[in-house]
Amino acid sequence: MPAIQAADSPIFFFPGVMVSNLTGSNTVTDRCTQARSNVQLWPPQASDLVAGRDCWYQSIRLNYTAGRFVNGTGVSVWPTPFATPPTAANASLAIWVAELQKLFPTYKYGENLFILGYDWRLDLNSMGSSSQLSQLAAAILSRSSASSRAIFMGHSLGALLAAQLLSLPDVRARVKGFISYAAPFGGTPAAILPRTSGELAALVPPELLTGVSFPIAGFEALVRGVTWNGVKGLASLAMMLPYSTAYANGTDPVVVRTASRSYRVSQMAGLLRDVGDTLLADTFNKTHTLDKLIANGPIPGVDVYCVYGSNISTVRQLVFNVTLSDKIAPLPSAYLYGRGDSVVPFDSLRLCDRLTTGTSKVRRVPGTSGKHLGIFIEPAVLAQTRGIIAALRRRI
Numbered sequence: 001m002p003a004i005q006a007a008d009s010p011i012f013f014f015p016g017v018m019v020s021n022l023t024g025s026n027t028v029t030d031r032c033t034q035a036r037s038n039v040q041l042w043p044p045q046a047s048d049l050v051a052g053r054d055c056w057y058q059s060i061r062l063n064y065t066a067g068r069f070v071n072g073t074g075v076s077v078w079p080t081p082f083a084t085p086p087t088a089a090n091a092s093l094a095i096w097v098a099e100l101q102k103l104f105p106t107y108k109y110g111e112n113l114f115i116l117g118y119d120w121r122l123d124l125n126s127m128g129s130s131s132q133l134s135q136l137a138a139a140i141l142s143r144s145s146a147s148s149r150a151i152f153m154g155h156s157l158g159a160l161l162a163a164q165l166l167s168l169p170d171v172r173a174r175v176k177g178f179i180s181y182a183a184p185f186g187g188t189p190a191a192i193l194p195r196t197s198g199e200l201a202a203l204v205p206p207e208l209l210t211g212v213s214f215p216i217a218g219f220e221a222l223v224r225g226v227t228w229n230g231v232k233g234l235a236s237l238a239m240m241l242p243y244s245t246a247y248a249n250g251t252d253p254v255v256v257r258t259a260s261r262s263y264r265v266s267q268m269a270g271l272l273r274d275v276g277d278t279l280l281a282d283t284f285n286k287t288h289t290l291d292k293l294i295a296n297g298p299i300p301g302v303d304v305y306c307v308y309g310s311n312i313s314t315v316r317q318l319v320f321n322v323t324l325s326d327k328i329a330p331l332p333s334a335y336l337y338g339r340g341d342s343v344v345p346f347d348s349l350r351l352c353d354r355l356t357t358g359t360s361k362v363r364r365v366p367g368t369s370g371k372h373l374g375i376f377i378e379p380a381v382l383a384q385t386r387g388i389i390a391a392l393r394r395r396i
């Protein structure tokens with residue numbers, strides 16, 4: 001690897017939920033026709049969605065033991081590090097790489113510009129107690145130095161992970177700046193839909209699933225079924241549900257209404273129980289270590305910038321015309337809206353501000369260019385990013 005110039009702070013980007021590829025091996029064969037090794041589990045392959053569904057669920061599903069989420073029994077799953085640049089020309093990460101290299105010609109993907117893959121199934125607590133965080137830390141330490149401290153950029157769940165990594169003193173010592181895009185610090189009602197209705201659209205970039213779509217009758221219902229089953233026990237999803245103290249200033253609003261009852265923020269564990277997700281219901285509090293992170297306030301030695309949309313119509317309450325139970329619910333029959341970035345409510349996004357050292361580091365993107373998915377490749381946001389990186393590179 002060529003020496004990094006002092007001015008070229010390496011850039012590490014942490015993508016959002018379900019963007020990193022996952023590979024796995026499965027030694028148990030009660031659901032799979034044979035043991036499998038080194039198979040691509042995410043993005044799923046067409047065969048996973050049809051005949052191989054039960055095998056796929058078994059491979060991807062987490063177990064819980066000794067206070068943290070782990071791989072299922074007999075299963076190993078690991079993220080693919082992004083060793084090569086993303087190739088799909090119009091995928092958001094490919095656009096991001098191309099734009100960054102254009103804005104700063106001294107950056108070259110794989111040399112001083114990296115996208116880090118991670119096991120997005122996990123909550124931050126479990127990432128910390130598995131080897132996940134330490135593996136990422138090692139990757140960062142080996143590609144940065146005390147004289148060319150790094151810049152972190154994180155989108156959505158990836159920004160939460162970046163913030164968590166910055167709580168490690170040896171990582172923090174190697175980082176001068178962190179740009180957080182659209183971080184859902186207080187959680188978002190959008191994370192409820194995959195669990196109740198098998199609907200992912202609000203959370204994942206559309207290009208991610210184009211590879212697995214094939215035009216057969218009933219495809220949409222099939223995908224919703226697979227999603228609904230696939231996100232059972234998904235710790236990261238529970239972590240991104242609205243949670244009690246950080247959300248809406250602790251006012252505990254109703255986020256879900258159904259034909260028979262309503263659920264406040266403080267009742268999300270009860271909602272998980274009602275939809276049959278006993279594991280996430282039982283562990284709900286364990287997946288919420290974010291309050292502690294925010295309470296710690298600004299990160300010593302790291303300039304934190306918060307970039308997010310603030311004035312786009314965003315769902316605050318889901319109204320179902322059925323009672324939620326352990327089966328796939330229809331999509332909500334109505335929604336109540338507030339302001340936010342189209343996925344995360346404004347007051348959740350604003351919790352990021354507490355990590356900054358001043359209002360000058362908060363960028364509320366006007367208009368619709370602050371939309372949650374792909375915010376980091378919006379031209380207006382790229383212009384902001386350029387200014388922030390230039391300022392950070394001047395910083396010793």
Ligand SMILES: *[C@@H]1O[C@H](CO)[C@@H](O)[C@H](O)[C@H]1NC(C)=O
Binds near residue numbers: 070077122
């Ligand atoms: C899953 O298995 C892989 C490979 O053994 C391991 O690296 C990873 O830490 C495990 N993850 C969890 C959450 O248990």
Ligand SMILES: *[C@@H]1O[C@H](CO)[C@@H](O)[C@H](O)[C@H]1NC(C)=O
Binds near residue numbers: 061062064071072
């Ligand atoms: C979780 O672990 C328990 C105890 O080892 C085991 O019985 C169960 O099958 C595991 N579940 C999964 C999804 O691997």
Ligand SMILES: *[C@@H]1O[C@H](CO)[C@@H](O)[C@H](O)[C@H]1NC(C)=O
Binds near residue numbers: 080082083084087
């Ligand atoms: C992830 O998997 C997809 C589908 O197989 C592939 O097109 C893509 O290049 C992979 N990405 C990485 C970073 O390995």
Ligand SMILES: *[C@@H]1O[C@H](CO)[C@@H](O)[C@H](O)[C@H]1NC(C)=O
Binds near residue numbers: 207
């Ligand atoms: C990417 O390009 C393909 C083919 O040109 C197009 O069908 C698709 O909609 C594009 N995806 C995005 C996210 O722009």
Ligand SMILES: *[C@@H]1O[C@H](CO)[C@@H](O)[C@H](O)[C@H]1NC(C)=O
Binds near residue numbers: 248249347
């Ligand atoms: C939350 O509290 C802040 C500061 O006290 C206040 O400015 C803001 O309007 C409150 N937001 C809501 C949704 O009540």
Ligand SMILES: *[C@@H]1O[C@H](CO)[C@@H](O)[C@H](O)[C@H]1NC(C)=O
Binds near residue numbers: 244282285
């Ligand atoms: C989870 O936290 C809430 C709010 O702090 C508390 O009321 C509840 O008893 C906790 N639940 C469990 C299972 O610890």
Ligand SMILES: *[C@@H]1O[C@H](CO)[C@@H](O)[C@H](O)[C@H]1NC(C)=O
Binds near residue numbers: 311366367
């Ligand atoms: C927010 O959006 C509304 C409706 O789209 C618009 O009327 C209002 O002026 C905007 N406010 C700000 C501060 O941009």
Ligand SMILES: *[C@@H]1O[C@H](CO)[C@@H](O)[C@H](O)[C@H]1NC(C)=O
Binds near residue numbers: 330331333334
């Ligand atoms: C319930 O909501 C679904 C989804 O919006 C809708 O298709 C259905 O017609 C509604 N049913 C009733 C009885 O209102």
